Amino acid sequence: AQSVTQPDIHITVSEGASLELRCNYSYGATPYLFWYVQSPGQGLQLLLKYFSGDTLVQGIKGFEAEFKRSQSSFNLRKPSVHWSDAAEYFCAAEDNNDMRFGAGTRLTVKP
């Protein structure tokens, strides 16, 4: 069955440290891949998306993600985390208009 897995439920990083959030997908063919961010009490906002081509994708707010076909992964990264990045992050995969979301990773940023 098609699925998206985010192995980390909760991650804590210090402000200014680097960040990597993991995402793995299980699909027959490579789906469209997305990362969304959800601030408390808000809807999801699209950070970036991958269709094909360059495996390193740049998004908004200084985020990037790397697609690795061999590992069926699409990990989100940021070189230096700001306190305002504290939120929940969702990886999603879409195939034939069927968008599936991971369970989310909650990011806490320590001062």
Added chain:
Amino acid sequence: NAGVTQTPKFRILKIGQSMTLQCTQDMNHNYMYWYRQDPGMGLKLIYYSVGAGITDKGEVPNGYNVSRSTTEDFPLRLELAAPSQTSVYFCASSYSRSGGGYTFGSGTRLTVV
């Protein structure tokens, strides 16, 4: 440019009551979706629509109904509310069938007691 607007933001229902969650988008998107979000479960698709007059079931449609009489509006109807329907509900829209990413509303937090 409002994007996707959901009302109400919060609601408490008693078991057996019914209600309609409203969703309106002003981006002329053909595709619209209803998701529910439960802690640790991500988002699950309830219903979706590919255009006015066309709707289809998602992963968890039981207990819900939708209609799409206009491009802008996609209301979600709960009949005979049950505690299992306590959740946060998100409406979303997209301009393309695949690959465009979704624009989400800010959600409706529903509690059934």
